[in-house]
Amino acid sequence: MALCRTTYLFLAASAAAFSQAHSYTQAELDEGKLRYRSSCIGCHGSEGASVSGIDLARGKFRRVSTDEELVHVIMNGVPGTGMPPTPLTSARAYAIVAYLRSMNHPAQGKSVAAALGDTVRGKALFENKAGCIRCHRAGGNGGRIGPDLSDAGLTLRAIEIETAMLEPDAEYAPTSQPYRLVLRSGKTVMGLLLNQDTYSVQIQDAEGNLRSFARSGLRENGAAKSPMPSYRGRLDAQELADLIAFIASQRGVQ
Numbered sequence: 001m002a003l004c005r006t007t008y009l010f011l012a013a014s015a016a017a018f019s020q021a022h023s024y025t026q027a028e029l030d031e032g033k034l035r036y037r038s039s040c041i042g043c044h045g046s047e048g049a050s051v052s053g054i055d056l057a058r059g060k061f062r063r064v065s066t067d068e069e070l071v072h073v074i075m076n077g078v079p080g081t082g083m084p085p086t087p088l089t090s091a092r093a094y095a096i097v098a099y100l101r102s103m104n105h106p107a108q109g110k111s112v113a114a115a116l117g118d119t120v121r122g123k124a125l126f127e128n129k130a131g132c133i134r135c136h137r138a139g140g141n142g143g144r145i146g147p148d149l150s151d152a153g154l155t156l157r158a159i160e161i162e163t164a165m166l167e168p169d170a171e172y173a174p175t176s177q178p179y180r181l182v183l184r185s186g187k188t189v190m191g192l193l194l195n196q197d198t199y200s201v202q203i204q205d206a207e208g209n210l211r212s213f214a215r216s217g218l219r220e221n222g223a224a225k226s227p228m229p230s231y232r233g234r235l236d237a238q239e240l241a242d243l244i245a246f247i248a249s250q251r252g253v254q
Contacts, residue, residue, distance in 0.1 A: 032099030122246025
């Protein structure tokens with residue numbers, strides 16, 4: 001069950017239509033998502049509703065309404081409140097606004113993610129019927145073949161968890177992409193891509209080891225197909241909602 005940290009390929013068509021209506025490009029939406037996670041998610045949460053009186057996903061703000069006003073708040077903060085200034089260019093601030101405006105676009109909603117899930121039942125599914133624990137860690141326990149989900153609730157929205165479960169080959173975050181390397185010796189190594197540059201590739205292998213390979217020692221390398229099966233049809237709607245609820249409840253090893 002190779003869930004990705006920032007999977008959102010399924011948003012492409014709906015986000016494209018959204019961006020045309022608001023003059024935002026897909027690249028800006030993608031950039032905004034990354035910037036939101038690095039600069040905003042700590043206070044506002046993955047769903048944008050962690051601050052009392054504010055629901056970013058549904059356009060509920062205390063003082064602003066227009067895109068320009070939002071950009072001003074992002075860049076300059078709000079004196080006397082917990083909202084600090086953020087050192088971003090206006091282009092990057094607008095990218096965050098583009099992502100905020102897209103969060104509650106109707107085409108992005110799915111009934112499974114919206115349904116009320118039970119975390120206790122979800123934990124049982126994670127460990128047994130769904131078999132997620134064989135590949136993923138949660139709460140510090142589980143396998144290492146797939147991304148660690150111990151802090152998934154801090155980095156993924158429920159709709160993104162659902163998409164990863166139903167469409168496992170959707171777009172990956174840099175640290176979640178299944179990757180395949182073939183050494184000069186002919187040996188194949190599989191893992192999750194962590195980083196790469198002109199001279200080397202770093203992955204996390206199936207045992208959780210961090211490994212670095214010089215490109216000069218590789219015969220070939222590239223993205224691999226996810227080993228995770230789609231859970232569409234494998235679990236019913238309530239079971240999917242329960243599993244999503246459990247994964248979304250993971251907020252770091254306590």
